[in-house]
Amino acid sequence: MPLSARLPDFPWDTIAGARERARSHAGGLIDLSVGTPVDPVPALATQALTDAAPAWAGYPTVWGTPALRQAIRAYAEQRWNSVPLEDANVLPVVGTKELVAHLPLQLGLGAGDVVVIPTTAYPTYEVGARIAGAEVLATDDPAEAAAAQPRLIWINSPANPHGAILTAQQVAAWVDAARAAGSVLASDECYGEFAWDAEPVSVLDPAVNGGSLDGLIAAFSLSKRSNVAGYRAGFLAGCAVILTELLGVRKHSGLMVPGPVQAAMVALLGDDAHVAEQRERYRRRRALLRPALEAAGFRIDHSEGSLYLWATRGEDCRATVDWLAERGILVAPGDFYGEAGRRHVRVALTASDERSDAAVERLRQD
DSSP, X not given: OOGGGXXXXXXXXXXXXXXXXHHTSTTOOEEOSXXXXXXXXXXXXXXXXXXXXXXXXXXXXXXXXXXXXXXXXXXXXXXXXXXXXXXXXXXXXXXXXXXXXXXXXXXXXXXXXXXXXXXXXXXXXXXXXXXXXXXXXXXXXXXXXXXXXXXXXXXXSSOTTTOOOOOHHHHHHHHHHHHHHTOEEEEEOTTTTOBSSSOOOOTTSHHHHTTOOTTEEEEEXXXXXXXXXXXXXXXEEEOHHXXXXXXXXXXXXXXXXXXXXXXXXXXXXXXOHHHHHHHHHHHHHHHHHHHHHHHTTOEEESOSBSSEEEXXXXXXXXXXXXXXXXXXXXXXXXXXXXXXXXXXXXXXXXXXXXXXXXXXXXHHTO
C-alpha cells in the first residue's frame, strides 16, 4: 500500500466549492480560513538574512550555530521560565510542521505503538502517527492517555484550532501522566506569544515539571511570532536524551535550517518589540471580529489564546462555512480538526486589517 493511502484526504481540498462561492462575492474574497501571516516581515530579520547570506557557501549543521543555540536557550529561559538549558537541550527544526509530521517516525514508533493527540487538534498530529504506522488515541484526559501506554503524547496550548489555554495544573497533570506511562510528552507551544484571556505555561517551567525536563520536549515556531512562516524557522527545547536521539536521526536525514535563516532566527529571538507590535495587530482584529460574529448569531467558545476564534451557530460546520461563503467570507470547518469540532468553525485573525474590517462590515449587514 502506498504511504499516501494511509493518510487522510488533504482537508483544504474539501472547501474548494466554498472558496469559489466566497470569491464570487461582489466585494471579493475575505479569507479567514488559514493561519498564514500577511503582515510585514520584521526589518531586523531581512537585514540579518541579507548580512549572513554571503558567508554561507557551505552546509549548515543540523544542530545549528552556537549563536542560534544560545539564542534559543536565552529565549526559553527568559520568556518561558525554563529550567536552565545546555546546548544538548535545544534543536532547530525546519519549521514545526515538518517536526510534527515526522516526530513519531524519528522516535522509532511503528505498528502497535500509540500516539495520543487532543480530541480537537491540528491535523498533522494524526498524520505523523499514520506516517509511522502507529495508532492514534484522541483524548483530553491524562489518565485515559496514560492507561493506553502511549509512546508519544501531544498537547497544545494555546491550542489550534480552538484557542484553549491549559492551566498550570492541567499541564502538570499531563507531565505526571506521561512520566507514569514512560511516554514522551511533546508540547506544541507555537502560539504561546498570543494569549488574550489567560496566561500559558510551558512544560519547560519548573512549576509544572518539578525542575526536570526528563521525557519532555516543547516545540516553538517563529512563523506566527515573527511573521516568517516562509523562512521555516522552528526549534525544540527539552530533554537532552530525546533531543540527542532526534539530532542523530536528523543528521542522517539532512534536516538543516538554512544558514542565513539561522542568523535571522538569532536576531528575532533577541527582540521583543516586533512581537509586541504583531500582538497588538492581532488584538485589534480580535476585538472587532469577535463582537461582530456574536452580533451575527455566533457563540465564541474557548479562544483564550492563539490566532483564531472558535465559533458556532449550533449547526453542522459545513452549513456555517456555506453561510459565511455567501457573504464572501471563507473559514475553516471544525471537522478539519476532528469529530469533536463538527459544530464549530475556525475564524483566523491573520487576514490584513483591510480584509478583517471588511469581514466585520459584512457581518454587521445581517
